[in-house]
Amino acid sequence: MIVYAKTSIRATLTPMSRNLEPGHQERAELAESVLGVLQDWFDRADTMAASGVELDDDLAARLMAPPTDDGRSLDTILADVEKAGHSGVFHPSGGHLSYIPNAGLYTAALAEFLAAGLNRYTGVSGAAPGMSAIEHGMVRWMASLFDMGESASGVIVSGGSMANLTGVVAARTATLGDEFTKGVIYVTHHTHHSLEKAARIAGFRKEQIREVGIDHDLRMDPDALSAAIAEDRGAGRDPFLVVGSAGTTDTGTVDPLPALAGIAANEGLWLHVDAAYGGFFQLTKRGHAVLSGIEQADSIAIDPHKGLSVPFGVGALLVRDESHLIDANQGRGAYLREEDHDSGIRDIASLGPELSRPFRAMQMWLPLHLHGVGPFREALDTSLDLAEHAHQRLLGVDGLEVPWKPDLSVVAFRFEDDTLGRLALETINRERVVHLSPTTIAERFVLRFAILNRRTTRDHLDHAIDMIEKTLVG
Numbered sequence: 268m269i270v271y272a273k274t275s276i277r278a279t280l281t282p283m284s285r286n287l288e289p290g291h292q293e294r295a296e297l298a299e300s301v302l303g304v305l306q307d308w309f310d311r312a313d314t315m316a317a318s319g320v321e322l323d324d325d326l327a328a329r330l331m332a333p334p335t336d337d338g339r340s341l342d343t344i345l346a347d348v349e350k351a352g353h354s355g356v357f358h359p360s361g362g363h364l365s366y367i368p369n370a371g372l373y374t375a376a377l378a379e380f381l382a383a384g385l386n387r388y389t390g391v392s393g394a395a396p397g398m399s400a401i402e403h404g405m406v407r408w409m410a411s412l413f414d415m416g417e418s419a420s421g422v423i424v425s426g427g428s429m430a431n432l433t434g435v436v437a438a439r440t441a442t443l444g445d446e447f448t449k450g451v452i453y454v455t456h457h458t459h460h461s462l463e464k465a466a467r468i469a470g471f472r473k474e475q476i477r478e479v480g481i482d483h484d485l486r487m488d489p490d491a492l493s494a495a496i497a498e499d500r501g502a503g504r505d506p507f508l509v510v511g512s513a514g515t516t517d518t519g520t521v522d523p524l525p526a527l528a529g530i531a532a533n534e535g536l537w538l539h540v541d542a543a544y545g546g547f548f549q550l551t552k553r554g555h556a557v558l559s560g561i562e563q564a565d566s567i568a569i570d571p572h573k574g575l576s577v578p579f580g581v582g583a584l585l586v587r588d589e590s591h592l593i594d595a596n597q598g599r600g601a602y603l604r605e606e607d608h609d610s611g612i613r614d615i616a617s618l619g620p621e622l623s624r625p626f627r628a629m630q631m632w633l634p635l636h637l638h639g640v641g642p643f644r645e646a647l648d649t650s651l652d653l654a655e656h657a658h659q660r661l662l663g664v665d666g667l668e669v670p671w672k673p674d675l676s677v678v679a680f681r682f683e684d685d686t687l688g689r690l691a692l693e694t695i696n697r698e699r700v701v702h703l704s705p706t707t708i709a710e711r712f713v714l715r716f717a718i719l720n721r722r723t724t725r726d727h728l729d730h731a732i733d734m735i736e737k738t739l740v741g
């Protein structure tokens with residue numbers, strides 16, 4: 268049992284300030300209560316259902332109630348948090364095969380608590396040079412996975428959407444400057460919608476985003492890209508950005524990155540690769556082979572809160588040349604002390620849109636240093652194995668069409684009869700052992716197993732496939 272020493276500071280605090288400054292023993296008790304909830308959550312993670320009950324109106328109203336002036340006990344608050352946690356889709360469950368999974372990571376949650384508790388300011392490097400060094404180290408490590416070279420840099424943001432936005436703005440600034448009304452961005456139908464959103468936020472009109480044709484495997488067709496660029500140039504437009512996907516959300520498909528890189532280089536276009544889902548497969552031998560060509564990208568979006576399972580809120584934008592990020596994001600205010608800037612370590616605020624920001628790197632740095640990279644690589648490798656297993660089994664099921672061999676760990680398939688596909692989805696999700704989310708491809712209803720949760724086992728996949736077979740035989 269831990270014995271907590273009493274502090275002398277507490278005795279000097281007024282009752283009011285004591286509420287916001289819990290003493291040594293109170294802090295320990297508060298933390299113990301919170302850890303109790305987490306212990307239970309992680310104890311149950313392996314056997315947890317994939318989804319829960321619906322949020323009832325009474326509970327929703329209670330959760331939305333404003334705070335009172337006098338507060339209430341942590342016990343009642345945590346009881347509400349637990350109840351709030353009973354509804355929705357449970358990402359920690361191994362049965363979570365929908366969207367892009369994220370199992371979460373206990374040591375990363377501790378790291379986030381630690382970072383929030385230390386509350387150091389990582390906007391300008393002078394304020395927390397050590398923490399800034401940790402963050403730059405994580406960015407450099409990620410950039411080194413893709414051989415991005417000595418002048419590579421990047422910024423840790425809240426996720427893939429912000430990484431894509433930061434990439435679009437960097438590309439726009441580097442290639443078009445301030446005059447971008449004729450700029451054209453090339454995507455495919457399967458590019459994540461955050462790219463279109465990013466383009467709109469960055470000031471582009473809808474018609475400046477061009478959907479390039481795809482081949483049978485749903486990959487961007489390089490010939491179609493070249494033709495589109497030629498057509499746009501002919502019409503007086505300014506092609507400037509090609510977006511390749513290193514793992515689409517729909518099917519996990521990787522675009523032909525070497526061909527796209529070649530075209531981008533020849534045409535003087537910026538190549539941004541959205542590797543938010545697929546990027547960390549670079550740690551594995553198979554993933555490295557599939558992602559070949561990504562090392563030629565000008566910028567890469569990659570999400571530790573997908574591939575490394577750290578809690579939501581950690582994504583990154585990597586760039587080949589740091590100066591492009593600085594050009595797009597540099598800012599100064601009279602209220603900022605010059606001596607706090609770039610104190611031998613680049614200001615993180617000069618690399619992205621945020622000034623005050625959470626110290627997100629801690630969520631990667633602590634677990635990676637504690638566990639080593641190996642267990643993360645093994646988990647990703649297991650996801651690839653499971654995808655192969657599911658793909659093989661699905662190929663043998665009568666009544667299914669499995670047209671796309673998985674590049675990574677998303678296995679997509681459709682039913683000969685879309686109605687049965689919808690029925691299977693409803694039956695599977697109602698049972699709650701596994702949770703699936705569908706998509707639509709060429710106007711057909713498509714189911715998918717998105718495998719990225721280290722708690723997912725063959726049993727989860729076999730169970731889902733057994734249920735699909737049952738649906739098919741009626």
Ligand SMILES: Cc1ncc(COP(=O)(O)O)c(C=O)c1O
Nearest residue numbers: 367426427428459461516543544
């Ligand atoms: C390929 C891809 N890009 C971007 C995103 C957006 O990432 P975030 O949800 O972290 O903003 C996702 C999310 O699933 C994704 O799969």
